[in-house]
Amino acid sequence: MAVRKIILLFCLTMSMLRAAEFAGGRALAVQSIAPSARALALGNAYAAHRPDAASFLWNPGGLAFVGKKEIATLQTQLAADVDFFGLSAVLPLAQCALGFYWAQLQIADIPETAASLNNNEVVLIDSLSYYENTAVLAAAKEILPGLGLGVSLRHSSQQISAGYGYGSGWSGAAGLYCRLSALTLGLTADNLSAYQEYDTGSIDRLPQNYTAGLGWQIMDKLGLYYDRRFSEGSVPAQNYWGLEILLTPRIQLAAGCLEDRFTAGAGLAMDYVYFAYAYAAQNKHSLGSDQYISLGARW
Numbered sequence: 001m002a003v004r005k006i007i008l009l010f011c012l013t014m015s016m017l018r019a020a021e022f023a024g025g026r027a028l029a030v031q032s033i034a035p036s037a038r039a040l041a042l043g044n045a046y047a048a049h050r051p052d053a054a055s056f057l058w059n060p061g062g063l064a065f066v067g068k069k070e071i072a073t074l075q076t077q078l079a080a081d082v083d084f085f086g087l088s089a090v091l092p093l094a095q096c097a098l099g100f101y102w103a104q105l106q107i108a109d110i111p112e113t114a115a116s117l118n119n120n121e122v123v124l125i126d127s128l129s130y131y132e133n134t135a136v137l138a139a140a141k142e143i144l145p146g147l148g149l150g151v152s153l154r155h156s157s158q159q160i161s162a163g164y165g166y167g168s169g170w171s172g173a174a175g176l177y178c179r180l181s182a183l184t185l186g187l188t189a190d191n192l193s194a195y196q197e198y199d200t201g202s203i204d205r206l207p208q209n210y211t212a213g214l215g216w217q218i219m220d221k222l223g224l225y226y227d228r229r230f231s232e233g234s235v236p237a238q239n240y241w242g243l244e245i246l247l248t249p250r251i252q253l254a255a256g257c258l259e260d261r262f263t264a265g266a267g268l269a270m271d272y273v274y275f276a277y278a279y280a281a282q283n284k285h286s287l288g289s290d291q292y293i294s295l296g297a298r299w
Contacts, residue, residue, distance in 0.1 A: 030105040030132035031156060034278075035074055035086045037294035041265025041278035042242025043256020045225035047186035047213025048177070049242075053296055054088040056099040056138045056150060058227075059186040059213065061177035063097045063140035064148025066090045072296030074103075082107055099138035099152070106131045132158045138173075146179040156196070169196035171206065186213035186227075207232035221246050225256075252276075259283075265292075273297050 034040040036054035046058040053072035056063040074086040086103035107130045133156065140150030157168035171194030178185040187210075194206035213227040223244035230237050242256035252267035258280065265278035276294040 030084070030103055030134050031154070033076075033084055033086075033103070033105065034292070035088060035101060035103060036072070037074060037265060037276040037278040037292040038252075038254070038267060039278075040258075040280055040290075040292050041254035041256060041263055041267075041276070042225055042244060043240045043258040043261075043263045045213065045227040045240040045242035045256060047175070047188055047211045047227045048184040048215035049213075049223075049225055050184070050215070050217075051090070051177075053090050053099075053298075054086075054101065056090065056140065056152065057088070057101055057136060058211070059175040059177055059188045060099070060138045060140055060150030060152045060173055061148040061175035061188070062186065063090060063099050063138055063150045064142040064177065065179065066092045066097050066099075068092065068298045070296060070298040072294055074292060074294045076290060076292045096139050096141040099136070099140075101136040101138075102134070104131065104133050128160055130158075130160045132156070140177075148177040150175050150177070165199065167196055167198040169194065169204075169206075171195075182217045184213075184215035184217075186211070186215075188213075207235070254278075272299050 034044050035057055036046070036052070038052070039046040039049070039054065039058070042049070046055055048059070049055055049062070051062040051066045053070040069091055071087070071089040074084070076084050082105060084103065084105045086101065088101040089099070091098045134154060136152050136154045138150060138152035140148050143149045152173045154171045154173070155168065156171070157166070159166045171190070172192040173188060173190045174192065175186065175188035190209040190211070191206045192208060194208070196204040196206065208231070210230045211227055213225070216224045218224070223242075225242040225244070227240040228237055229240070238259055240256070240258055242254065245253045247253060250269050252269070254265045254267070256263040261283040262281040263278060265276060267274060267276040274296050276296075278292040280290040282289045
């Protein structure tokens, strides 16, 4: 029984990590899912994107230039009945700006069966569920005109039903965001002092990730974005590209390339509310194509 539960937990974790492609070196799949439909549509090239409710998760330095209060949600169902929900918010203050993010990934009602059949019928022993949670708190400040410095702290956990296995850990991130007229630059270091500890006593140390991003706004109608991400160890550097077109002040179109995975999307903005949709095509590392929907409000 114990061995079978450990194998099940391992298979769930590995399948989720393959289904959710975001950046190398992440401990949990919930951290590997792009927490914004707008970002996914741009191929996750978001380290130098103009700040919004979720951009501090790519670069906490950009949080320093958030001008309005904003809250956004993300909902998607990935392959194999994997449900994901995320909530992010930013709050500009007089001395600094704050950001918060919480997300949960879950697979509910996983049947656990006996090793042998009963009259050629599968015997159901239990029904298990698998959960991953992550929460991020970030703060940023404009330290020089046009230059923002930000930091964030993340707590993550995973569990397969009550009492079947549990793990949790912490990680940090720091970022610089620079605005130079039509150009924006972003530099981030992620997974600082990152680890994941399990109830078995084992501890996983996670490799640090580094991102350099570039954004170019052309006449406020066209945005080009590029991120290059590096990880410690033998993981190859990853390239992310994005193109954003502002058809009208309310309608946006986007397309991108997340390594060899094509992405596209659209957005609709009202006075205080906006909607974003993103599609990511299937590739050799994913279990299928993904569709994301984000709803947000700013005031």
